[in-house]
Amino acid sequence: MVNLYAIKDHILERNLFVRRIVSAFIVISLLTTGLIVRLMYLQIVGHEHYSSLAKDNSIKIVPLVPTRGMIYDRHGKVLAENTPSYSLEIIPEQVTDIDDTLHRLQTLLDVSDEEIVQYQKLRKRQKRFVSSPLLLSMNDEQLAKFAVARPYFPGVDIHRQLVRHYPYGDLAAHVVGYVGRINEAEMKELPIAEYRGSSHIGKLGIELSYENDLHGKTGYAEIETNVQARLLNTLNEVNPQPGSNLYLTLDIDLQKTAYDALAGFNGAVVAVDLKTGGVLVFVSRPGFDPNPFVMGISNDDYEALQSNENQPLYNRALRGLYPPGSTVKPFVALAGLEYEAITADQKLFCPGYYQLPGVTHKYRDWKKGGHGAVDMNQAITESCDVYFYRLAATLGIDNMVSFMQKFGFGEKTGIDLVGEKTGLLPTREWKREKKNQAWYPGETLITGIGQGYLQVTPIQLAKAIAGLANQGKIITPFLVDKVVSAQGTFPGAAFNYHNVTVKTEDVNSVIAGMVNVVHSARGTAKGINKNISYQIAGKTGTAQVLGIKQNAKYDEDSIDFKYRDHALFVSFAPVDDPKIAVVVIAENGGHGGSVAAPIAGQVIKQYLEGNHEN
Amino acid sequence: MKTETRHEQFEAPSVLGTFLRKLHIDIPLFIGLLLACLLSLIILYSAGSQDMDVLIRQSGRVGLAFFLMILLAHIDPYQFKRYATILFSMGILLLIAVLIMGQISMGAQRWLDLGIFRFQPSEMIKLTTPMMIAWYLAEYSMPPKAKQLFIASILIIIPTLLIAKQPDLGTALLVASSGAGVLFFAGLSWWIMGGIVAFLAALTPIIWHFMHDYQKARVLTLLNPEADPLGRGYHIIQSKIAIGSGGIYGKGWLGSTQSELEFLPESSTDFIFAVFAEEFGLLGCLGLLILYLLIIARCMYIASQAQDTFSRLLASSLAFTFFVYVFVNIGMVIGILPVVGVPLPLISYGGTSIVTLLAGFGILMSIHTHKKFR
Numbered sequence A: 001m002v003n004l005y006a007i008k009d010h011i012l013e014r015n016l017f018v019r020r021i022v023s024a025f026i027v028i029s030l031l032t033t034g035l036i037v038r039l040m041y042l043q044i045v046g047h048e049h050y051s052s053l054a055k056d057n058s059i060k061i062v063p064l065v066p067t068r069g070m071i072y073d074r075h076g077k078v079l080a081e082n083t084p085s086y087s088l089e090i091i092p093e094q095v096t097d098i099d100d101t102l103h104r105l106q107t108l109l110d111v112s113d114e115e116i117v118q119y120q121k122l123r124k125r126q127k128r129f130v131s132s133p134l135l136l137s138m139n140d141e142q143l144a145k146f147a148v149a150r151p152y153f154p155g156v157d158i159h160r161q162l163v164r165h166y167p168y169g170d171l172a173a174h175v176v177g178y179v180g181r182i183n184e185a186e187m188k189e190l191p192i193a194e195y196r197g198s199s200h201i202g203k204l205g206i207e208l209s210y211e212n213d214l215h216g217k218t219g220y221a222e223i224e225t226n227v228q229a230r231l232l233n234t235l236n237e238v239n240p241q242p243g244s245n246l247y248l249t250l251d252i253d254l255q256k257t258a259y260d261a262l263a264g265f266n267g268a269v270v271a272v273d274l275k276t277g278g279v280l281v282f283v284s285r286p287g288f289d290p291n292p293f294v295m296g297i298s299n300d301d302y303e304a305l306q307s308n309e310n311q312p313l314y315n316r317a318l319r320g321l322y323p324p325g326s327t328v329k330p331f332v333a334l335a336g337l338e339y340e341a342i343t344a345d346q347k348l349f350c351p352g353y354y355q356l357p358g359v360t361h362k363y364r365d366w367k368k369g370g371h372g373a374v375d376m377n378q379a380i381t382e383s384c385d386v387y388f389y390r391l392a393a394t395l396g397i398d399n400m401v402s403f404m405q406k407f408g409f410g411e412k413t414g415i416d417l418v419g420e421k422t423g424l425l426p427t428r429e430w431k432r433e434k435k436n437q438a439w440y441p442g443e444t445l446i447t448g449i450g451q452g453y454l455q456v457t458p459i460q461l462a463k464a465i466a467g468l469a470n471q472g473k474i475i476t477p478f479l480v481d482k483v484v485s486a487q488g489t490f491p492g493a494a495f496n497y498h499n500v501t502v503k504t505e506d507v508n509s510v511i512a513g514m515v516n517v518v519h520s521a522r523g524t525a526k527g528i529n530k531n532i533s534y535q536i537a538g539k540t541g542t543a544q545v546l547g548i549k550q551n552a553k554y555d556e557d558s559i560d561f562k563y564r565d566h567a568l569f570v571s572f573a574p575v576d577d578p579k580i581a582v583v584v585i586a587e588n589g590g591h592g593g594s595v596a597a598p599i600a601g602q603v604i605k606q607y608l609e610g611n612h613e614n
Numbered sequence B: 001m002k003t004e005t006r007h008e009q010f011e012a013p014s015v016l017g018t019f020l021r022k023l024h025i026d027i028p029l030f031i032g033l034l035l036a037c038l039l040s041l042i043i044l045y046s047a048g049s050q051d052m053d054v055l056i057r058q059s060g061r062v063g064l065a066f067f068l069m070i071l072l073a074h075i076d077p078y079q080f081k082r083y084a085t086i087l088f089s090m091g092i093l094l095l096i097a098v099l100i101m102g103q104i105s106m107g108a109q110r111w112l113d114l115g116i117f118r119f120q121p122s123e124m125i126k127l128t129t130p131m132m133i134a135w136y137l138a139e140y141s142m143p144p145k146a147k148q149l150f151i152a153s154i155l156i157i158i159p160t161l162l163i164a165k166q167p168d169l170g171t172a173l174l175v176a177s178s179g180a181g182v183l184f185f186a187g188l189s190w191w192i193m194g195g196i197v198a199f200l201a202a203l204t205p206i207i208w209h210f211m212h213d214y215q216k217a218r219v220l221t222l223l224n225p226e227a228d229p230l231g232r233g234y235h236i237i238q239s240k241i242a243i244g245s246g247g248i249y250g251k252g253w254l255g256s257t258q259s260e261l262e263f264l265p266e267s268s269t270d271f272i273f274a275v276f277a278e279e280f281g282l283l284g285c286l287g288l289l290i291l292y293l294l295i296i297a298r299c300m301y302i303a304s305q306a307q308d309t310f311s312r313l314l315a316s317s318l319a320f321t322f323f324v325y326v327f328v329n330i331g332m333v334i335g336i337l338p339v340v341g342v343p344l345p346l347i348s349y350g351g352t353s354i355v356t357l358l359a360g361f362g363i364l365m366s367i368h369t370h371k372k373f374r
Helices: A010-045 A047-056 A098-109 A113-125 A140-152 A184-189 A205-209 A211-215 A252-261 A291-295 A299-307 A325-338 A376-382 A385-395 A397-406 A428-435 A441-448 A458-469 A504-519 A592-609 B002-011 B015-023 B027-047 B052-073 B077-104 B121-138 B146-164 B169-185 B190-210 B213-223 B233-246 B272-305 B309-333 B351-369
Strands: A059-064 A078-090 A132-135 A156-165 A179-181 A200-202 A219-225 A231-238 A245-248 A267-273 A279-285 A348-350 A372-374 A473-475 A480-485 A488-491 A497-499 A537-543 A566-573 A580-586
Touching (some): A010 B233, A010 B309, A047 B233, A078 A098, A078 A140, A098 A113, A098 A140, A179 A291, A205 A211, A252 A279, A252 A592, A279 A458, A325 A385, A325 A397, A325 A458, A325 A504, A325 A566, A325 A592, A348 A385, A376 A385, A376 A504, A458 A473, A504 A537, A537 A592, A566 A592, B027 B272, B052 B351, B077 B309, B077 B351, B121 B351, B146 B169, B233 B272, B272 B309, B309 B351
Antiparallel strands (some): A078 A156, A179 A200, A219 A231, A245 A480, A267 A580, A480 A488, A537 A566, A566 A580
């Protein structure tokens, strides 16, 4: 390096530095003088002007907060409303003996000492003519008692305010979401004028996704006050515009059926209206009660929710990632037909396992001893793994993946909720990039039966199965049907769809197999075909939580509940005129056929046979 | 070691002097800072609606900050030089971590939650950036050559952009000026400085393009605050009314009507100068500015007495950044600069800024009290 030989001239450097210090101080002094000049301008020249403005500040602009829009289900049942809450407030100036008043209120209304102390603190901080609350929300008994005794309490009054309330509690918390107090970070990003006076904002679910529609437009009143800020007169008012009401596609009764049916399991149920693409059921279990979040949930309660091992705050329907298991087989079968890797009648032999050429590893079928020679219909009906290993090997990973992508695997569905996950549709490129490894042929096989890297969300699976039921018309699922405001009724979410070109006869071959899953004697979900007047097409799935060793046997009874397989079921009905698609995922449910399918069966039955007109 | 101590005793025979030197405290600077912090508590009492809780909380923070300052004053400046690169790289990594975490939680995020307290890596960067640049330039002879200037600029731009992305324009500005300060004191030619100013002026439209909507709105508001009185202009209009109505002598302590009546928002934090100006008038403002200038002058003196290039550059840059703090905050409150989130140093309510500021002064004291020879 040159600098090894360059001798530092210390004297020169020091002088240079001192010169710089001096110039810096000159610049600093000049800039400070600038500040002083400006201050002199404001405080000497402008003093009179600003003093009169300060007095004129007696005209104050008070924001008028709009009422938040309501949220309804498809039949007009209220999912989120604004309920009045009553607080007891005191204006110290109008009270002759504050201590006596507080004492009498305490005996009358059973006010705790803590609340009294809290109030005293608040009172000391505020002006004597400002009303401050003693009780934030009064119960009916307190309201009645005070109403009678009111004449004896001058300066004490009941104030009404609106508080967001979710009548269905945990049932729809993951869809509707909740509002909470605006925090500092949100404050910075919000339009200041629009939110002046607003205390709450949507934090999750529809409340968050449709915040702009629900909030409304803030109005204001110009009021005249005197120097102590006492209200004298209202000069001018611009009324607020209340927030729009939202009508969801959700059917809360159907949601309840699904939610109750899933009791005992963590998991998700999603049902889609096949005519419109609207989401009918969006269950994530366990749910949580959104109501405490509105006024601020206590740290302990929040901590308890967060550390609960069942993760009630986790929206499984939107964000849960699951291996789809055998529920992908209809799509792999369809891909096989479209790429002409197989015909529907062609039989493949299943000895109970499959080996890749030159590899000793046995890819096992779930049925020991195998299914024998099966065609596509039988393979779907009995969920033959070997058939799909062989089909996947013939198709190859590239064809399989590019076909499934068209049905929405591996990408967000575009539903009108914030926070959706993309899932994972593994490709050669993905593996090269993420794992820095080549794609192995064995991985193609297990992708063909929905295991391995493949991951889907329940809403993704619902979109895909709805697309199959609709002969390749893939509709973006949505929750908000209508936005109703004073200006009129507007459509909610944008209606989007695309068509995947598939041959009707191919789709029908696959659906025929899915019908047999439910309606044939060998079907894996034959338990749900009793007492129904329509046909259901379905497919069971079992997603492994635990890897099983080559020669070990999976024994359900001896395994810990949390390591038990996830049970999945995808379905739609009626087959001749599809109206509803249902996806069920019961975590650690064991078998799709015995656990998940009956839940879907109940939802379908209620939707098709229930009392609702549509 | 022993001989050194004896030598010191010859130099400073007074017991108090020896004691203070051992404490590594620079008395003039210490007194100035203490005065400013006392002033802060007095004005906070008024601006914070006379709430004792606010005072107690702020006193706790000030105490902690002073403790950290004295702690840093005990570290030999050679150690700052030695660990400059590591501290700087750590800060950059933490900034990236915060950005990634912010993206996960889908919102602006500036801090890492360490359980006991929240830590803002951008605060650490305020100190480590000038340290890094000073370390880098100190290797070469002054004034720096084009290649060194280029590398130093890159080192300044990286943290600045990372912080601006959070987005925290105020802190980004402070970090950039702390680095630029080092370059200036290293002897950056006036011609180049002129060129950079011209370049930045040409770059303005591009910067404008990349600014967030709310940042743009703040600049527009400065140009015409009356256009949006209910929204963004509100701050500036109200703060000018508060300052102007204070006049020469002010309305007296606790006499502010504007903050009392809650016309003036953020009266305890970024806009506290408006309350000060309203209550203590022009004379009070002059007093405060003089106190600031004295603190800066003492820091500059410390820089001029420093014994090596690294210490000189670091000390002078810290002093310069302190002035930028003052200028940007007061400039914004009196309506000549856009509203960026920079608190009034040593006075505004809040913990993070005072801790970082006093940590900087701790480094200055360390530089002044660890001289190898006199």
